[in-house]
Amino acid sequence: MDRTIPEEVQRKKRRRRMMMWSGGGVGFFALVIVGAMALQPSVSRSSLSVSTADVGTLQISINxxxxxxxxxxxxxxxxxxxxxxxxxxxxxDSVKAGQPLLKLDLQTASTDYNKLLDEEQMRQHQMKQLEINNETKLKDLAMQIRVSEMKLNRMAVELRNEQFLDSLGAGTPDKVRQVELNYKVSKLEHEQLCQQYANEQKVMAAEEQVKALDLSIFRKGVAEMKRTLEEAQVFAPRDGVLTFLNDQIGVxxxxxxxxxxxxxxxxxxxxxxxxxxxxxxxxxxxxxxxxxxxxxxxxxxxxxxxxxxxxxxxxxxxxxxxxxxxxxxxxxxxxxxxxxxKDNVLRIANDTYYLGAGKYELFVMTDDNHLERREVELGESNWDYVEVISGLKPGDRVVVSDMNAYKGKSDLKIK
Structure with a gap:
C-alpha cells in the first residue's frame, strides 16, 4: 500500500532541485563571460607606439x-x-690640383695647330704686303699731285704774262684764251688727283681694317685651338676625390x-x-x-x-x-x-600612419588595458607632429604605430 509523502519533505526536494538548477545557470553564464573575454582580440603593449595629444607650435612643412x-x-x-x-x-683616388689624370692622343690636333700657326704667319706677311703696296700707291699719287701743282703754278704765271702782254697790245686775245683754258684744265686735273688721293686713302684704310679684322679672327681661332690642346692635357682642376674616370686605354x-x-x-x-x-x-x-x-x-x-x-x-x-x-x-x-x-595647435606625433590631411580611424587608449577605434580628422604636418582638427582632446593617448592587422576591430584589449 502506497504511503503519502509528507508535504515538508516534498518542499525540501523542490528547494534542492531549484538550487542545483540555479547553480548550473550561474556556472554556465560565468563560463560564457570567461569565454567571451578570452575570445576578445588583444594586442601586445610592447608592440604599440603611443603619442599623447598636446597643444603647441607646429612648423608646417612639405615632404x-x-x-x-x-x-x-x-x-x-x-x-x-x-x-x-x-x-x-x-x-x-684622392687628387691634388694640377695632378695628371689621363693622357689623350693629340698628334692630329698638334699637326692641325702647327698648320694654323703657319697660316697665321702667312696672313701676317699678306697684311704687311698690303700695307707696303698701299703706302707705295699713296706715295705715287702724292708725287703726281706735286708735279700737277708745279705745272699749275707754271701755267698760272704764263696766264698772267699773256694777260699783261695783251694789256700792252703785244699779245692777242686768242692767245690769252688758249693759255687760260690750259690753266683751267690743269687745275681740274690737279683737283681730280687730290680727290683720288683722298679716296684711295679711305679705301686703303678700309682694306687694312678688313685685313686686320680677318687676322684678329684667325688669331682667336689659333688661341682657341691652343686652349683646346691645353685642356686636352687632363689635370685635376682642384683638390678632391676622383668619383669618375674613363680609364679604358685605347677607347x-x-x-x-x-x-x-x-x-x-x-x-x-x-x-x-x-x-x-x-x-x-x-x-x-x-x-x-x-x-x-x-x-x-x-x-x-x-x-x-x-x-x-x-x-x-x-x-x-x-x-x-x-x-x-x-x-x-x-x-x-x-x-x-x-x-x-601655426600656434596653439592640438598635435600628435607623426609616423607611418599619416598620408596627408584627411580623416583617419585611430585607436585611442580608454584606460591602461583597452583601446577603442575613433574617427580623427588630421590637418597639416611636419617631420615631428601632425595637426589634429577634431576627434581628440589634449591628454588623449593615441596609437601611432601600424595597426592595419586590426582593421575593422572597434575595441582591443592590451595584454
Missing part, C-alpha cells in the same frame, strides 16, 4: 625626396675627338664626352625633387630640415629649378653644417621644406 651630393663637383669633358692613351689614376672619345669627375667629398648639399603642384610651397630662402636616419640637419633652399620635368621640380638645399659625419654622396634622405607656422 620631398632628396639625395646627398657633393657641395662642389666638376666634370671634365673631352675638348676634341681623340682616344685615351694613358691612365694615371683610378676612380676613388675613342668624342668631343664633349665625359672624361672625369672630381668632387669635394668633405662638404655636401642635398638635391631634392617634389611634385610641381607644390611649387608655391618651395621658394628660395625657405628653411629646410634634412632627415638623415635619426639625425636632423638644418639648411636653406638656395636654388629652385624654374622648369618642370616629368611632373616634378628640383631644388637644392644648402646645409648649415656641410661636414656632417652621417652624410654620404648618393645617400637618399627625406627633405622637409618649411612654408608656415
Amino acid at each position: 620631398a625626396a632628396g639625395t646627398v651630393a657633393p657641395a662642389y663637383e666638376e666634370i671634365i669633358n673631352s675638348p676634341l675627338d681623340t682616344r685615351v692613351v694613358e691612365v694615371y689614376k683610378k676612380p676613388g 675613342r672619345v668624342a668631343k664633349g664626352e665625359q672624361l672625369a669627375t672630381v668632387a669635394d667629398l668633405s662638404r655636401f648639399q642635398v638635391k631634392g625633387t617634389i611634385a610641381d603642384s607644390y611649387i608655391d610651397r618651395v621658394s628660395q630662402g625657405a628653411e629646410a630640415i634634412v632627415k638623415v636616419g635619426d639625425a636632423l640637419c638644418k639648411g636653406v633652399v638656395n636654388h629652385v629649378v624654374p622648369t618642370s620635368e616629368d611632373g616634378t621640380i628640383g631644388f637644392t638645399v644648402q646645409l648649415e653644417k656641410t661636414d656632417n659625419g652621417n652624410l654620404r654622396s648618393g645617400l637618399k634622405v627625406d627633405v622637409h621644406v618649411i612654408y608656415g607656422v
